[in-house]
Amino acid sequence: MSIARTRFANLPTPIEPLLRLSHQLNGPEIYVKRDDETGLAFGGNKTRKLEFVISDALRKNAGTLITAGAAQSNHCRQTAAAAAMHGMNCILVLIGDSSQASSGNLLVDRLLGAEIVWTTSEKREAAMQKAFDAAQKAGQRPYLIPVGASDAIGATAYAFAFFEMMEQMPDVDWIIVPSASGGTHAGLVLGAKRTPEWGGKVLGISISQAEAKQQQLVAGLAAQASDVLGEHMDFLPQEILANADYLGGGYGVMGDPEKEAITLFARSEGLLLGPVYTARAAAGMIDLIRKGKFSKKEKVLFWHTGGAPALFADVYSKGLRESGLI
Ligand SMILES: *Cc1c(COP(=O)(O)O)cnc(C)c1O
DSSP states (O other): OOOOOOOOSOOSOOEEEOHHHHHHHTOSEEEEEEGGGSOSTTOOHHHHHHHHHHHHHHHTTOOEEEEEEETTOHHHHHHHHHHHHTTOEEEEEEESOTTSOSOHHHHHHHHTTOEEEEEOTTTHHHHHHHHHHHHHHTTOOEEEOOGGGOSHHHHHHHHHHHHHHHHHOTTOSEEEEEESSSHHHHHHHHHHHTOTTOOOEEEEEESSSOHHHHHHHHHHHHHHHHHHTTSOOOOOGGGSEEEOTTOTTSTTOOOHHHHHHHHHHHHHHSOOOOTTTHHHHHHHHHHHHHTTOSOTTOEEEEEEOOOGGGGGSHHHHHHHHHTTOO
């Protein structure tokens, strides 16, 4: 298992008990894996993936990282930081237009010196390719990172994150994690499969896609990542747990369940969730606890993938204000 990795994340991230939250929900033993504290310009799960991606980019002598995401993408913010710290340029292809306020992640993207190209969701792939071609022509040695850094290399990072957890707390019964572009979920599932003595389950809370699609996406990425680890494994879509009951108003829409999760975590534990991913996954976990899915003796590990900087985006801070919760 020797795969090139450039180390810059603050690892291992701690696992902390959430005693007050467990008590308030009268539920299982809840713990949190603090991947919101990986350290790269406010951190998050993309930092782990980028350790492997940057290593590949450096090996290929890249001069410019190009990736894409939503206007408030955490992935793009961490990619811009990784580029800056390795002396590379960064081009971010974001959905929206230049009238977007410089708040939240977008403010940080700009501070980090990223060049921003605006597009629509339909034209995103074409816009990335266009930016790549232009950078290549200009001699900037571009390197394309897919949305969410969810390719085989990026997903592999989360198999290692699983092994890290096994060193800290091997008796976890459930891992609960947001699942969007799928690399995080896929890596954890791969790590679990490589650890047959582990008795727990990995439950992804889908952020934006129906269950069957998410299962297929994650199974495919996990299989690809297994090849990077050097031992092919097959994954059936049916063996992936991807709950899609909490899609709410769709990607990036912070509804009442997300707002409740944000204030509950903040006020019971002093812990900040992001409005897009971690609030939705936490809202799913809270609902499943209320429905009695977990026994009181079980240990549930909420994998905090970050995203709190988006709380400071105008769109989300306004949404929280208008809800009357703050
Ligand atoms: C990208 C992201 C996720 C989702 O991870 P994927 O690997 O894309 O499924 C979850 N939480 C946060 C905060 C993210 O930025």
